Amino acid sequence: MKSVVNYFKEIYFGLRSLITGLRVTGHYITHPKEIITQQYPENRDTLKMFERFRGEVVLIHDEKNEHRCTGCSACEVACPNGTIEIIHKKVDVDGRKVKALDKFVYHLQMCTMCGLCIPACPTDAIKMANTFEHAVFDRSKLTKILNKPGSKIMDGIK
Amino acid sequence: MEETITTALESQEYFINMGPQHPSTHGVLRLVLSLDGEIIRKVEPHIGYIHRSIEKMCEHDSYQQIVHLTDRMDYLSCHINNEAVCLAVEMGLQVEIPERVKVIRTIIGELTRLSSHQLWWGVMGMDLGAITTFLYGFRDRELITDIFEETCGARLTMNYNVPGGLMFDIHPNFQKRTKDFVTYFKKKLPEYDDLLSNNVIFRERTIGIGKLSKEDAISFGVTGPTGRASGFSCDVRKHYPYSAYDRVQFKEILRTEGDCFARYQCRIAEMWESLSIIEQLIDNIPEGPFKAPTKAVIKLPKGEWYQKVETARGEFGVYIISEGQKSPYRLKFRSPGFSNLSALDHMARGCKIADLVAIMSTIDLVIPDIDR
Amino acid sequence: MKALYDFSYLTSAIHEWLSSFLSPNGVLITEMILVGIAFMLFFAVLGLVLVYAERKVSAFFQQRLGPMRVGKWGTAQTIADVIKLLMKEPVINREADRFLFNLAPYIIMIAAFMAMAALPFAKGLQALDFDIGILYVAAVSSLGVIGILLAGWSSNNKYSLIGAMRAGAQIISYELSVALSLLTIVVLTGSLQLSVIVESQADGWWIFKGHIPAMIAFLIFLIASTAETNRGPFDLAEAESELTAGFHTEYSGMKFAFFFLAEFANMFIVSAIGATVFLGGWMPLHIGNWQGFNAIMDYIPPIFWFFGKVSFMIFLMMWFRWTFPRLRIDQLLTLEWKYLLPINLVNILVMAFIGLVGWHF
Numbered sequence: 104m105k106s107v108v109n110y111f112k113e114i115y116f117g118l119r120s121l122i123t124g125l126r127v128t129g130h131y132i133t134h135p136k137e138i139i140t141q142q143y144p145e146n147r148d149t150l151k152m153f154e155r156f157r158g159e160v161v162l163i164h165d166e167k168n169e170h171r172c173t174g175c176s177a178c179e180v181a182c183p184n185g186t187i188e189i190i191h192k193k194v195d196v197d198g199r200k201v202k203a204l205d206k207f208v209y210h211l212q213m214c215t216m217c218g219l220c221i222p223a224c225p226t227d228a229i230k231m232a233n234t235f236e237h238a239v240f241d242r243s244k245l246t247k248i249l250n251k252p253g254s255k256i257m258d259g260i261k
Numbered sequence: 262m263e264e265t266i267t268t269a270l271e272s273q274e275y276f277i278n279m280g281p282q283h284p285s286t287h288g289v290l291r292l293v294l295s296l297d298g299e300i301i302r303k304v305e306p307h308i309g310y311i312h313r314s315i316e317k318m319c320e321h322d323s324y325q326q327i328v329h330l331t332d333r334m335d336y337l338s339c340h341i342n343n344e345a346v347c348l349a350v351e352m353g354l355q356v357e358i359p360e361r362v363k364v365i366r367t368i369i370g371e372l373t374r375l376s377s378h379q380l381w382w383g384v385m386g387m388d389l390g391a392i393t394t395f396l397y398g399f400r401d402r403e404l405i406t407d408i409f410e411e412t413c414g415a416r417l418t419m420n421y422n423v424p425g426g427l428m429f430d431i432h433p434n435f436q437k438r439t440k441d442f443v444t445y446f447k448k449k450l451p452e453y454d455d456l457l458s459n460n461v462i463f464r465e466r467t468i469g470i471g472k473l474s475k476e477d478a479i480s481f482g483v484t485g486p487t488g489r490a491s492g493f494s495c496d497v498r499k500h501y502p503y504s505a506y507d508r509v510q511f512k513e514i515l516r517t518e519g520d521c522f523a524r525y526q527c528r529i530a531e532m533w534e535s536l537s538i539i540e541q542l543i544d545n546i547p548e549g550p551f552k553a554p555t556k557a558v559i560k561l562p563k564g565e566w567y568q569k570v571e572t573a574r575g576e577f578g579v580y581i582i583s584e585g586q587k588s589p590y591r592l593k594f595r596s597p598g599f600s601n602l603s604a605l606d607h608m609a610r611g612c613k614i615a616d617l618v619a620i621m622s623t624i625d626l627v628i629p630d631i632d633r
Numbered sequence: 634m635k636a637l638y639d640f641s642y643l644t645s646a647i648h649e650w651l652s653s654f655l656s657p658n659g660v661l662i663t664e665m666i667l668v669g670i671a672f673m674l675f676f677a678v679l680g681l682v683l684v685y686a687e688r689k690v691s692a693f694f695q696q697r698l699g700p701m702r703v704g705k706w707g708t709a710q711t712i713a714d715v716i717k718l719l720m721k722e723p724v725i726n727r728e729a730d731r732f733l734f735n736l737a738p739y740i741i742m743i744a745a746f747m748a749m750a751a752l753p754f755a756k757g758l759q760a761l762d763f764d765i766g767i768l769y770v771a772a773v774s775s776l777g778v779i780g781i782l783l784a785g786w787s788s789n790n791k792y793s794l795i796g797a798m799r800a801g802a803q804i805i806s807y808e809l810s811v812a813l814s815l816l817t818i819v820v821l822t823g824s825l826q827l828s829v830i831v832e833s834q835a836d837g838w839w840i841f842k843g844h845i846p847a848m849i850a851f852l853i854f855l856i857a858s859t860a861e862t863n864r865g866p867f868d869l870a871e872a873e874s875e876l877t878a879g880f881h882t883e884y885s886g887m888k889f890a891f892f893f894l895a896e897f898a899n900m901f902i903v904s905a906i907g908a909t910v911f912l913g914g915w916m917p918l919h920i921g922n923w924q925g926f927n928a929i930m931d932y933i934p935p936i937f938w939f940f941g942k943v944s945f946m947i948f949l950m951m952w953f954r955w956t957f958p959r960l961r962i963d964q965l966l967t968l969e970w971k972y973l974l975p976i977n978l979v980n981i982l983v984m985a986f987i988g989l990v991g992w993h994f
């Protein structure tokens with residue numbers, strides 16, 4: 104007798120648990136307001152990343168096309184992946200030859216966005232930008248020169 | 262003649278390759294199964310498909326750089342891995358860490374654990390055929406990744422810890438967002454029970470499947486929720502408190518059944534505990550610096566240090582041997598997934614293929630963690 | 634307009650028009666061809682609509698939007714998918730049994746076609762009105778399992794074979810429950826002919842008229858038919874997370890699409906049978922002798938009633954699929970032999986008693 108009761112109990116509780124599950128999914132299909140999909144390329148204009156989001160390394164330029172990079176290579180050393188390559192040139196300052204930045208080469212394909220290069224820079228010349236649409240058809244396009252053509256170092260930065 | 266008949270009727274074991282590309286091995290794990298019909302006779306895990314020699318790489322990197330490599334091991338508990346390395350280095354440097362850092366690390370560590378368990382819950386449902394749970398798990402996890410993104414700058418591989426403290430201070434919105442999340446998730450967690458825990462099909466699929474006794478759990482070195490479901494009290498947060506775990510009240514979840522359902526319940530209960538830990542700490546973040554002053558080039562003195570932490574999968578250990586250089590002489594990670602995987606064969610023998618999937622998802626493997 | 638309520642006007646008009654210039658045999662052949670084309674078109678449209686519906690419904694269950702890009706609200710998504718599948722390379726692995734491998738999808742499709750022939754879509758819209766309609770549908774709809782077994786066997790893939798074997802065990806067991814739960818209603822109608830069953834529900838659907846036994850039968854039918862169509866939570870034959878894709882792991886391109894289409898067609902067929910037997914088929918909702926209400930209901934053309942009921946059944950099946958975890962093979966068989974079958978047998982006895990005493994309405 105007991106087993107018979109158990110048999111029906113099992114069926115009853117089994118069905119009840121199934122109905123509880125159905126209620127949860129049923130709730131969501133009847134509440135289309137709770138849909139969380141974001142339609143990405145369409146919402147490009149309104150999509151805003153958080154300010155700290157690390158998308159790529161950029162060299163900060165002001166409106167006079169000047170940057171703050173002295174070419175000290177601290178970021179190159181701090182980077183674990185060899186992403187940054189600083190190429191130097193010699194410039195004449197007051198008759199003395201000093202090292203200065205020629206090219207700031209940034210291999211985006213090797214960057215892990217760890218952010219270690221940013222605090223390493225003594226002059227705060229670089230920062231992480233929020234851009235994230237990095238897909239390109241040719242890998243060589245990922246190697247970027249970050250200092251803009253014709254840019255020069257700000258006055259007073261050593 | 263007679264002989265051929267008997268051999269023809271004898272059942273024969275056959276082999277099946279499950280993985281490295283298989284939907285439920287969650288990565289590039291390859292299992293060679295010996296099957297008799299659908300019954301599993303033997304499981305032979307083959308690992309190494311995603312080996313990146315992280316330990317070797319660590320021997321060339323500075324201590325700051327090592328941290329971001331641990332993100333890539335158990336990427337679901339990345340913050341906790343980072344923390345382990347940082348704690349080990351700090352132990353070697355003997356620097357005193359500001360209280361603020363400790364509390365923030367604990368909160369974010371618990372958020373990481375929550376997000377890992379949410380993902381596990383979703384994937385577990387999916388492995389058992391309830392695809393909708395996958396989306397629900399991700400829906401809730403999304404809020405945590407938002408918190409991470411706002412404060413740490415990345416969603417998954419956050420690299421928020423540095424030896425000596427944190428990379429930057431928490432975002433002003435951090436507390437509010439976290440509190441919002443806790444209230445939200447407290448409402449959603451019962452839904453998890455409705456969808457899976459109480460579901461009769463789910464219970465039938467998990468109760469009594471893949472049993473692991475306490476003795477076996479200890480001898481295989483199974484830790485984390487998988488070990489605690491077998492009654493092995495191994496919560497590092499409780500037994501060797503680090504960061505701010507010594508000042509919060511929480512229960513170590515223990516079960517004795519050791520089956521899939523016990524492991525499942527362990528994780529669900531841990532989510533509740535994590536929520537309560539976060540609640541205790543979120544309003545009590547002490548003021549202070551977010552980083553202890555350290556040198557730009559960290560050199561550990563000659564010596565050896567071991568630091569273990571509790572990740573979402575179990576005990577994660579970092580063993581550093583230093584020769585006084587700016588990178589370690591040898592660095593060894595004790596990853597929980599590796600030991601947990603070793604018990605798979607023991608658990609799965611005699612089960613069906615469908616049970617193997619359930620067992621695998623309750624062990625909650627992350628393959629890069631195993632292969633390193 | 635009248636033809637919308639009774640399709641026999643339309644069909645007899647076509648028949649007379651054809652008879653005016655063709656011999657009787659010619660008329661028969663032409664009509665067969667016409668019906669065949671009509672069914673094929675219907676099949677294609679059905680596939681398109683149901684695939685879209687499944688994707689949208691599952692999306693809404695999961696708080697997603699589903700396909701949104703191709704066409705307004707993604708309505709052209711399935712067409713795009715079909716084009717993609719048509720362009721795909723049909724891969725056959727080296728050790729496969731090519732003949733059986735190519736044959737399998739067609740067997741499944743043919744089984745679905747044959748079952749479709751007996752469905753009463755609306756008044757006078759039925760290709761074949763057998764006097765053993767239900768028996769026929771139950772018989773041919775289980776033919777599909779041969780296709781599944783062949784597909785699994787000929788693929789020369791162990792996953793496929795396991796999937797096929799599971800499907801075999803599953804469909805053979807659940808066939809019983811489907812047939813028995815339908816018989817529960819046949820006890821009351823006294824006929825296996827589908828059109829007669831529909832007519833007998835003019836004063837109320839069997840699920841209401843047959844009291845609790847009819848409801849139990851409906852529930853059993855729902856479970857068993859979900860299992861028979863290999864849909865979740867009974868999708869063991871495919872079991873994506875266990876067997877990668879089960880019996881159609883090795884199929885690609887259009888042959889894969891056939892399996893896919895057949896799954897949806899089967900879903901439609903079992904829903905249609907369920908709607909016909911339990912929910913009155915194309916018969917509008919009538920309540921006893923309440924004339925006013927019945928007249929209003931009659932305004933809605935029967936074909937809409939039919940498709941409305943079928944959609945309801947299909948929605949239920951989707952709801953199950955997107956909520957429940959999958960069963961294990963031994964639990965599946967336990968459910969059938971330990972629960973559904975005994976309950977079903979007792980249920981038939983009770984129903985027979987009710988029918989004898991005349992307690993039903």
Ligand code: SF4
Pocket residue numbers: 160181182183184185186187213214215216217218219220221
């Ligand atoms: S973010 Fe990390 S990997 Fe990228 S350039 Fe900076 S230090 Fe190198």
Ligand code: SF4
Pocket residue numbers: 171172173174175176177178179189223224225226227228229
């Ligand atoms: S970016 Fe900063 S750290 Fe890097 S080379 Fe320039 S000044 Fe030095």
